[in-house]
Amino acid sequence: MMALIQRLPLPPQTIAWGLLVANGFLIALMLALAKAATAQGVPAVTYAFWQTLIAGSVLLLGSARFSAIFERRLTTYFVISGLTGIAIPNxxxxxxxxxxxxxxxxxxxxxPPIFTFLIATTMGLEQRNWTKLTGLSIAVSACAWIVLQRHSEMNQANGLWFALGFLIPAMLSIGNVYRSVAWPRQTKPLILAAGTLLASAISLGALALLTETPLFSQDFGQPFLGIIILQGLLTALTYYCAFELQKRTSPVFYSQLGAVAAVFGLIIGIAWFNESYSLSIWLGAIMVIAGLRVSNRAASVKNCQPPGDDTGYIRQHPEARSAQDA
Incomplete structure (x- = not known):
């Protein structure tokens, strides 16, 4: 698929933004399918296990180098990437x-852009920039507003649920930075995506065994099989495109993926599940996205260049250039 896209006369910026929008939609659809399945009584860990196992297996079978996934040098990468980027947040x-x-x-x-920026600047991957800081401050304030509004609209909502929710962007941010910095040399994104998903499945399977969570039960209902197969196939496509996007962009640009997913998530939640959100929450979501766009205004064009280009990110971290060689 990516080979076909690369043959089209499209600039790198267009490909990067296209992957960003497509990935955002797929993530939102993934959450919608998960809600449909868990509403039938399927444990979250069980659903995440089958999702990643099917997706990883599909990508592994589609890989030209099946044995590459078993290379020892990739084990640490798969485990850390799988836990931070997939298993825990999902x-x-x-x-x-x-x-x-x-x-x-x-x-x-x-x-994730907020956490990613803090981690990246601390590690020297991104330079401190007042425009970015202002935009991220707007996004953080808007997010706090959304949490307060949503909590007030849900009388029985547990405050710990909202606190737990913040582990999602924290883990995703760690995964964003780690994958960019530790990208294995001479390894194609398809192999990295497959290995990361399968490592995530192994971790989730172990967690299910430790907590005595059933990985399959007749109580899950007949539609479960169809939903999880569809979810696995969509997840395979999602993470294949995600690793292609990661190869072409910086961690901060990549982390904007969630803003696109947030917009699609609100739309799907209303259209599919009849969820209702007040005008204040919609305004807050708009402000989150606006803040993220402000934070990336100065660097978005530069950051969506492929790793082979002479960007500041590659000059600081030449190891990322090896991704383009793969």
Whole structure:
């Protein structure tokens, strides 16, 4: 698929933004399917396990180098990337989606740029920039406003659920930075996506065994099989495109993926599940996205260049250039 896209006369910026929008929609759809399944009594850990196992298996079978996934040098990368980028945030999201709504969980996926920027500047991956800081401050304030409004609209909502929700962007941010900095040399994104998903599945399977959570039960209902197969296939596409996007952009640009997912999440939540959100929450969501756009205004064009280009990010971290060689 990516080979076909690369043959089209499209500038790198267009490809990067296209991948960003497509990924955002797929993430929102993933959350909607998870809500439909967990509403039938499927445990969040169980659903996340099958989702990642099916998706990882599909990508592995589609890989030209099946044996590459078993290379020892990739083991640490797969485990850390799988836990921070998939297993932990997805399990939390699937657990909370029926409690706080698909739209609200989608907003949590919009926050990684804030955490990513803090981590990246601390590590020297991004330069401190007042424009970015201003935009992220707007986004943080808007998010706090959304949480307060949503909590007031849900009389029985547990405050701990909202606190738990913030682990989603925190883990995703750690994963964003780690994958960019530790990107293995001479390894294609398809292999990295497959290995990360399968490592996530193994972690979730172990957690299910430790907590005595059933990985399959007749109580899950007949529609479960169809939903999880569809989810696995969509997840395979989502993470394949995500790793292609990560290869072409910086961690901060990549982390804007959640803002797109947040918009689609609100729309799908209303259209599919009849979720209702007040005008104040919609305004807050708009302000989150506006703040993220302000924060990336000065660097968005530069950051969406492929790693082979002579950007400041590559000059500081030449190891990321190896991704383009793969």
């Amino acid at each position: 399990a939390i999201a699937f657990y909370l989606v029926n409690k706080l709504g698909a739209g609200f969980i989608g907003i949590m996926y919009a926050l």
